[in-house]
Amino acid sequence: MSPFTDDELKQKVQDGYMVEGPEDMTEGYRKALVVQLTVQADTELMSAPSYWMAARYAPSTNTQVSAHAIIQDELAHANIAYRLLEDIGESKEHLVYGRQPHEFKHPYGFDQPLDNWAELVVATGFFDRAGITLLTDVHENTSYAPLKRALVKIGMEETFHLRHGEVWMRRLSKAGGEAKEMVQRAVDWMFPMTIEWFGLPDDMKRHSGQLDYRLKGLTNDQLRQVWMSATVPLCEQLGLHVPAHWDAEREAYVLDYPFPCQYDAVDKHWAFDEGEISWDAVFERWKGRGPMNEIYVESVQRSRLDVARWLDGKAAA
Amino acid sequence: MREIVYDVFARKGRGDQLVHIGYVDAFDDETAKVYAWKTYDEENWFEMCVVERDAIIPVTNGEGHFAQLKRARDE
Numbered sequence: 001m002s003p004f005t006d007d008e009l010k011q012k013v014q015d016g017y018m019v020e021g022p023e024d025m026t027e028g029y030r031k032a033l034v035v036q037l038t039v040q041a042d043t044e045l046m047s048a049p050s051y052w053m054a055a056r057y058a059p060s061t062n063t064q065v066s067a068h069a070i071i072q073d074e075l076a077h078a079n080i081a082y083r084l085l086e087d088i089g090e091s092k093e094h095l096v097y098g099r100q101p102h103e104f105k106h107p108y109g110f111d112q113p114l115d116n117w118a119e120l121v122v123a124t125g126f127f128d129r130a131g132i133t134l135l136t137d138v139h140e141n142t143s144y145a146p147l148k149r150a151l152v153k154i155g156m157e158e159t160f161h162l163r164h165g166e167v168w169m170r171r172l173s174k175a176g177g178e179a180k181e182m183v184q185r186a187v188d189w190m191f192p193m194t195i196e197w198f199g200l201p202d203d204m205k206r207h208s209g210q211l212d213y214r215l216k217g218l219t220n221d222q223l224r225q226v227w228m229s230a231t232v233p234l235c236e237q238l239g240l241h242v243p244a245h246w247d248a249e250r251e252a253y254v255l256d257y258p259f260p261c262q263y264d265a266v267d268k269h270w271a272f273d274e275g276e277i278s279w280d281a282v283f284e285r286w287k288g289r290g291p292m293n294e295i296y297v298e299s300v301q302r303s304r305l306d307v308a309r310w311l312d313g314k315a316a317a
Numbered sequence: 318m319r320e321i322v323y324d325v326f327a328r329k330g331r332g333d334q335l336v337h338i339g340y341v342d343a344f345d346d347e348t349a350k351v352y353a354w355k356t357y358d359e360e361n362w363f364e365m366c367v368v369e370r371d372a373i374i375p376v377t378n379g380e381g382h383f384a385q386l387k388r389a390r391d392e
Contacts, residue, residue, distance in 0.1 A: 021381075021389075072355070076356040145382070153357065156359045
């Protein structure tokens with residue numbers, strides 16, 4: 001256990017102290033890190049079945065390869081994050097195979113079906129951009145040294161995913177016609193989905209300790225702005241409509257729709273016309289999880305018990 | 318399905334430092350080699366090795382990552 005009190009550790013990490021392992025941590029630090037790493041690991045893990053089921057829409061053998069390369073990377077990133085969790089006293093076995101689908105901590109976006117190639121490429125363009133935004137901030141600011149080191153590899157690979165998504169968004173948009181319409185339809189539901197991903201606005205944020213322990217550097221609203229500063233100009237350049245614009249007076253990107261608002265997961269439609277809803281209603285929707293939650297988790301857990309039983313039988317014989 | 322932790326070390330090119338790049342969980346040395354090669358494929362490594370974590374002997378008995386993990390295991 002840490003030789004420091006919680007307040008001393010908070011001060012030390014703000015002064016640049018790097019935590020190397022469990023002995024350096026207070027219980028408060030460990031708990032905050034477990035929450036952060038669990039969200040990270042679950043997000044990487046659940047992106048895999050989401051992308052994997054959509055990879056069947058790849059239009060060529062080359063794109064099949066690149067889509068599966070992305071999936072392979074995501075699974076490797078998940079594995080690394082669960083290993084980091086194991087090193088601070090959590091069980092990877094329980095986290096991956098022992099939890100119910102609704103207990104996973106990934107964002108609601110990875111509970112949604114990706115129904116065509118345009119949706120897969122916008123997902124890698126938007127969701128992986130969100131991943132890079134969040135993880136770059138962690139890489140630059142985290143006080144947990146093993147995570148900082150692990151993020152070198154992860155950052156390199158997420159950049160490839162993003163490039164793949166954006167190149168294809170550009171290609172389909174430039175083609176016009178149905179190709180562009182399909183991208184626009186994907187953007188229409190995925191843009192607000194990613195905006196919501198960054199969580200509560202700063203003026204409502206409950207104190208999580210992640211900034212105090214220097215597990216991240218930027219606030220939710222700052223991260224949302226970073227994501228929009230790349231995504232909005234890209235979409236504008238491609239002639240795609242997004243419900244946000246640069247406000248020169250406020251020197252910030254501003255949303256053109258009530259935020260947060262309700263989402264119809266069956267029709268993939270945001271109810272802008274119904275106005276703003278409370279964040280409690282958003283949390284309620286997240287807690288209920290999305291239409292693919294059980295299918296995605298089941299696809300990851302499916303074979304584990306069967307094969308473990310075969311192996312046990314063999315060992316007994 | 319018990320797995321063993323292996324640490325992964327690699328050098329980018331001839332003359333570079335061998336550095337710790339990550340870890341894999343595997344059943345044995347052979348699967349550890351495969352998992353390491355497939356997991357850490359972000360570079361065209363000149364050299365890569367895996368070491369069972371239990372075989373790593375921290376020389377400094379201090380605050381380093383491996384020393385802390387070893388003490389946690391020994392407790």
